Each structure stands twice: as C-alpha cells, then as structure tokens.
Amino acid sequence: MLFDINRRYPRAYVHRHKLHTRTAPFKAVGQSEIVMLVGMIDSLVEGEAQIHPQKITIANPSGGCRLEFALKPVYSKPPHITADNFFSSDAMMDWLGGKGYGMTATCARDRILKEIKPYTHHTKVDATHPRCKAMRYENPVVAIKQCKAENNNKKAYTKTFVSFQSTGGTNIIGVNNLLSVKLYVGQKERGRKKDGSKRVYGIEQNEARELYLGHYYGLDNADHMIKNTGNRYITWKYWHAPYLHAQSLGIIAAYDMYIECCEGGLDASWAVDVKKRMSFSQFRIKLSEQMLGYNPVNNLYPGDKTFRISTKTHKARRKSDEDERVGLGPSAEGVTMDHYKAALESGRICSTLDEIRKHFAGVYADKGNNQLACEACGKKTIWRCGLCAKAMCTTRNRAWSGGTCIFTFHSHEFFGLSRSDRAELEGKDLRGWTPPNTYVMSKNARKINRWKRELADMNENNNGA
Numbered sequence: 001m002l003f004d005i006n007r008r009y010p011r012a013y014v015h016r017h018k019l020h021t022r023t024a025p026f027k028a029v030g031q032s033e034i035v036m037l038v039g040m041i042d043s044l045v046e047g048e049a050q051i052h053p054q055k056i057t058i059a060n061p062s063g064g065c066r067l068e069f070a071l072k073p074v075y076s077k078p079p080h081i082t083a084d085n086f087f088s089s090d091a092m093m094d095w096l097g098g099k100g101y102g103m104t105a106t107c108a109r110d111r112i113l114k115e116i117k118p119y120t121h122h123t124k125v126d127a128t129h130p131r132c133k134a135m136r137y138e139n140p141v142v143a144i145k146q147c148k149a150e151n152n153n154k155k156a157y158t159k160t161f162v163s164f165q166s167t168g169g170t171n172i173i174g175v176n177n178l179l180s181v182k183l184y185v186g187q188k189e190r191g192r193k194k195d196g197s198k199r200v201y202g203i204e205q206n207e208a209r210e211l212y213l214g215h216y217y218g219l220d221n222a223d224h225m226i227k228n229t230g231n232r233y234i235t236w237k238y239w240h241a242p243y244l245h246a247q248s249l250g251i252i253a254a255y256d257m258y259i260e261c262c263e264g265g266l267d268a269s270w271a272v273d274v275k276k277r278m279s280f281s282q283f284r285i286k287l288s289e290q291m292l293g294y295n296p297v298n299n300l301y302p303g304d305k306t307f308r309i310s311t312k313t314h315k316a317r318r319k320s321d322e323d324e325r326v327g328l329g330p331s332a333e334g335v336t337m338d339h340y341k342a343a344l345e346s347g348r349i350c351s352t353l354d355e356i357r358k359h360f361a362g363v364y365a366d367k368g369n370n371q372l373a374c375e376a377c378g379k380k381t382i383w384r385c386g387l388c389a390k391a392m393c394t395t396r397n398r399a400w401s402g403g404t405c406i407f408t409f410h411s412h413e414f415f416g417l418s419r420s421d422r423a424e425l426e427g428k429d430l431r432g433w434t435p436p437n438t439y440v441m442s443k444n445a446r447k448i449n450r451w452k453r454e455l456a457d458m459n460e461n462n463n464g465a
Helices: 029-042 090-099 207-228 240-262 280-293 321-325 337-346 353-361 404-409 419-424 438-464
Strands: 010-012 055-059 066-070 080-083 102-106 141-147 157-163 171-175 184-190 199-205 363-365 383-385
Touching (some): 010 029, 029 080, 029 090, 171 207, 207 240, 240 280, 337 438
Parallel strands (some): 080 102
Antiparallel strands (some): 363 383
C-alpha cells in the first residue's frame, strides 16, 4: 500500500496472494508488488495519465449496475517512494530510476552488491556487547553510480548506497534521492516536561537516515491510527478482517480530509483554529454518533433502499433515487439553496398564473376517503394535488376556502416550511412539525428573497460572460 507522507490518503493498494503474475527480474514478492503499485501510480502522474489511463469500476450495492470512475492526476512528477528491505534491490533501483521515480529503502545484508560489500558495515552485531551502547561518530561510507539515459524508454538517474559506521549493520539504498551525505548529530526528545521525565539527547544522523525516517514514519502513524480506531471484533470469519481494515483506512482518510478543510486551503470560510479542531478521538466519537443516528429510510447512500427498514416502508413514503438526483435529499444544514433550485426545476414552486393553474387542475378528492394532514395548515383533508402527490385543504368547515393552502404550498416564501419539507429536506421526524406562524413565515420569506437575488445575479453574470 502506498500512502501520501503528509496525508493518510492511500494512493495504491495490492492484495497479497499467490495468483499475481511476476515478471523477471522481479520474482520476489516485495519487488513484484512494487511493480504493480508503480503501475497504478503511473495513472496519477500528470502527462502519464494520458498514456496510462486507469478507471475504477465499482458495483452499485443497490442494484445490478456498475459505476465507473476515471482517476485524476495527483502528482506533477513521479513521486519519491520509501520502503523497507523487503521491497528493495539493485535491480529495483535501476527500474525505478529509468522511469524517473525516486526511492529510499533499507538494504538487507544478503542484497548488498558484491563489489562494494567489503567496504560496508554489514556484519551482525551482538546487541548485548558493551560496544553497542556507544556510538562511533564516523562519516558513513557512500557509493554513487550515475547511469545515462537510453533512448526515450529510460531516463538518466543516480543510484546511492549509504553504509553507517555505527554499532548496527544498517544500510540504505536509493535512487534519485540524495544531494549530499555527511555526518551530524540529531536531537531527540522523549518523555514529558510536566512530570519531569522529559530528556533531550543526541543521536548519530545523516541525510540518508533522516530522509528514510522522515518519510517512513507516515506509515507507522497510519498503523497507529488504524489501531486506535478500535474497529474490530472477534469472529471466526477471516474475511471480516480485510473489510474492517479497509473501514479503518477510510476513517483515518476522512479525518485527514477534515484537517485539510480546517486548514482553509480549499476554502477560506472552512478554516478552523488549531485549538478548536477535533482530535482523532473526538472525530471518531462524532462519526459513531452520526452512524447510530442515521436512518436508511433517508436513502442518502447506495444500498440504503435494500435495508429491511426501507423495504417495509410504504412505497408512497419511500425516498426514491430520483429525489436524490434532483437534489431533494435531506441535508444536515436544513433547507439549502440547492433544494430551492431543485424545487424550481421540478415545478413544485409556481411563479406564474399558468403554473399554479396546472396544480389547481390536478387537485382531486381521495376516493377512499383517506384523510391526511394538510401540508400547509396540518388539518385532516381528503384533497390531494395530483402533480405533487401531497395533501392540501380546499375547504374550511365544509366551505370553500379559496384554495389558500394550495396557493401557500406552491409559493416561493413557504418553501421549506411545509409538513413534508421537514422530513424530505431536513430529515426530521414529522411528529414534531407544527404549522408556521407569521413570524416564521416572514423570516423564511427574507431568506428566499435573498436566494432569488443571488440566482438572478448568477444568471446575469452567466449571460454577460
């Protein structure tokens, strides 16, 4: 799996099994997986995306159709990859360098080139020996090889090999990764200042080691965050483990999206001060609350309509996929401008006499005398608007009311206040709805008038352009 270093976004993933095709010289498991991962990354690099286009096909859980998504370029140039010795070799460095990629990885003692192995520190050291407790501040051994470009299929690249003259046989191999290598002392901190356990000390450091640790820690952090999600349970069904792992990856990626939005780089209005942002623990609790409070009857996500709670709901009260396409799904923000524009397009809101006349012509009395609450006043009525399929009063105490409720429901100023709007647009329980008073209606009218002006300005700008 490949992660972004500054964000926990998984960019490529390969499932480990024995059915993958391996091509020479990359017969080893780790190296063949790198080849497959880089093939996926090629489609995310600008310029390479046209040469190596890639699309993802996902089965729609709510039906038999399949959804296809084209991957968009993410990287302006081939990225730098950091891995451990399971994925590294000299042949892998040649292949990545020729493609223009960079890589830094630890090198196992059995994979060191025989030409430079006598000059490297590759022997295994007994960790219990007193010498291991002391650092030998000596410059590391560095080997460099520059390779020329070959036609248009292989780019020029520089391979590096760094061997530490310290107490451990750690060696770092890389390509297109280092500008210089020298010895210096790095500062480390451990403990807490509050309880007096904080300590500061120096360690042997160089550019190769700092580059490796400075990038590889992102994967360590991701592993730690996956563990902290607590998204696990005991089961004999082994296939649940990869599913829960994928869910955990989705949670940490969602948290990084939240942090990215709070930084204000995407939209300045989303910026949130660092001290006011949710921690990862608070974010998980918020997700849990939203998950437990969500009702599949809302039909906001693929597969919701196949839940039992949705299938046993009467068809007339179910949320359809058409409602989602026109933007009439419930919103956490309540009634939005998108809802208003969708209502204008669907014909629910009338602006002319001809439009309201069509709704009046479609009003009929329910033959089954099935009384429902009026959308505007809440009183029981048998009258329906055939175009909207909503209950609306036409009489008051058995006398003609002049169609007041019909006019009110189809007006601009009343949009978002009707009985069905509470459930369809706000996602709230109908039992808590009450007919709006004069103050609420006037306040809502001011909001609708503001949306009217904004839409008029947008149309004017589009026409002017």
